[in-house]
Amino acid sequence: MTRARAVGVPRLLWVPAALAAGLLVLPVLALVLRADWGSLPADITTPAALDALRLSLSTSAAATGVCFLLGVPLAVVLARADGWPADVLRALVTLPLVLPPTVGGIALLYLLGRRGLVGQSLDEWFGITIPFTTAAVVIAQAFVAMPFLVLSVEGSLRTAGTRFDVVAASLGAGRWTVLRRITLPLVRPGLVSGTVLCFARALGEFGATALFAGNSPGVTQTMPLAIYSAFNGAGVTQGTAVALSLLLVLAAVAVLLAARAWRPGRAA
């Protein structure tokens, strides 16, 4: 691939650009420098740390699965729907993105708590209580992460348009066949990046989880909550928090790199 020489950017632009990069990169660097490398292996292999990591990975995976199974159909419906109801729904779907996650946690409590809108019935009829369980962690993560998947997939679907779908239908393909063999394969890049973003967001989720699921080690204490506890905990050194943070950074970087390698067209 040859690339034409671009016009170039004004030199002055480098200053704010460098500041922005610094703002994003330097904190992580500071974290790395602050780490006590001697005690790091011990810190991240404590039973509590491993529990938190295991819980974080499994709940995030479950939440991503839920988001994929429910979010992709929602994205398809939104992308193909017209009119004001679709516009309103689209705005509502993005709400968790702009809402502070703590507000999301409270909202989830009012919906699914023991005295909540739906939670009360669940408790009375089926004896199911959701708050402060591992299921609550997954629900809180899905709540904050799903918009990333829906927006990414919906955007790709809109860009792809419906022209290929029309051709496929003219060849005798029913709606399921068109969706499975044409519509979704065409937006694979959006599906992959949306899923990765969704997983990364679930992994980092703190606020809604703290309020809706609590901070019970082994049950609802995910990495972010474990880090928070270690940082504020009496008697525990902040070194543990740093070590756990590094572990989370590592996990996030691994996910993002894996997604880059996955990107179609790069490998081919």
Next chain:
Amino acid sequence: MTSLHAEVVLRRREFTLDVTFAAHPAEVVAILGPNGAGKSTLLAVLAGHLLPTSGVVRVGERTLTAVRDGSADVAVRPEHRSVGLLGQDPLVFPHLSARENVAFGPRATGTRAADAGRVADDWLASVGLAGLGARRPDALSGGQRQRVALARALAAEPAVLLLDEPFAQLDVRTAAELREVVREQVRRTRTATVLVTHDVLDAVALADRVVVLHDGHVVEQGRPLDVLTDPVHPFTAALAGVNLVVGRLVAQPDGSTALAGPDGVLVPCDAPEPGGRAQVTFPPGAVVVGAGWPARVVDLEPGTTGVRVRTSGDVLVDLPPARAAALDLRVGAELRLSVAAEHVRVRSLA
């Protein structure tokens, strides 16, 4: 082996589409018309993407659309109509190989993968792409992609094939080759074919019958040769590059008859007797500059063999380059024009 029969009326605010036509097995019917004539709307109705206000679309004995006064009695969904599409953009599925593209129709209708692959290879061979089945669309040229799209459309064995300006984006030579492939395959499969175009060349090279659409209405139809050499409607005349003048038949001092058109245009013609309204057609190359009716140059453009001069009264004159240069033509220049009666076809108007 089935024919298409369509009666379509569709009203939309200012615009009314009102077309009735048929396409028989192995026949290519060209729907010729300018942009906005309603061609795309008509195709959308045939393909089942749009319901007409009223009308019927039938393929053989099977009714695909039947609408009376806005309420649909029958509206078969696009995937069940057996109506194939080939548009300007080939729209070859980019994530599938050429073979998988062609096999898509058979696969979607239940053919086993291995069989569909063999069918696809046969079709690729018959459009001249033998051996390229494994290619991805981005490794094919524009003409090859359009061939894949044609093979894909035909592999689904449609009862009717709709072609929507399928050659518009191809270079002249590739377009000519592909027209040949389309013609061959349509004849071979005896598929009733509707070709929508505003390119007169498509109609001449491919169509058995031409339906000229203007402002939503059929203004004339017939064999391409007849329609284009003796057009009835000004749009067809413009398309065919033929002059069409409407006027009144008047007696000339020498006893002959001529047609007096607007802006002083006076065209001699072999009309039986003067008195009625009539229209005449004559080719721009038959117009002679020197004597005759007074005219003014309106604009100049390159013609196929020299200069095409548009004169007052909307009469086109084709001149060889040397003659044009000798006349020192300029916009606004005064000319005198004449045409011999033997080049003029006359049609009396009621």
